[in-house]
Amino acid sequence: MYVDFESVVMMFTALFGRLLRSDCSSILDAFSFLLCYWNPGFEMETKGRRSNLCANRHTIILMQTSQNRATRTFMDYESISQAMDGICALYERKLKELNPAIRNITYDIEDLYNFIDGLADMSALVYDHSIQAYLPNDRQWIRQRMFHHLRKLAH
Numbered sequence: 107m108y109v110d111f112e113s114v115v116m117m118f119t120a121l122f123g124r125l126l127r128s129d130c131s132s133i134l135d136a137f138s139f140l141l142c143y144w145n146p147g148f149e150m151e152t153k154g155r156r157s158n159l160c161a162n163r164h165t166i167i168l169m170q171t172s173q174n175r176a177t178r179t180f181m182d183y184e185s186i187s188q189a190m191d192g193i194c195a196l197y198e199r200k201l202k203e204l205n206p207a208i209r210n211i212t213y214d215i216e217d218l219y220n221f222i223d224g225l226a227d228m229s230a231l232v233y234d235h236s237i238q239a240y241l242p243n244d245r246q247w248i249r250q251r252m253f254h255h256l257r258k259l260a261h
Contacts, residue, residue: 165189190255
């Protein structure tokens, strides 16, 4: 993975900002937060428990199902992982509506990507404790997170 100088500066600024504000209980927590930010598939074992820095980030999914502005809505979740599960559940409900006679419906990640891409708009706001604000993320970010989330569930 190529990381330019500006990205490295931003990463260390975020790290030291978190440490100075005491958002992290240790330097290890701060580094694991940064690894979660830069690598969505990252997981870390700390003291026999899984680090919650990636998982416990309130997430709001904003979506618009058609060009009609009246279809704008949002869903909020306690974590990025729960948000990804929510998007899957939304897609599964849509599949059941379209195929009411089929009991067991299967799909692959490309089908899910097509659903996400077929919406007029979809984005995610993820709460960042270090700046006490929500950071916007686009459809591509959602797709990447979905891939890592489903891969994690498969193993």
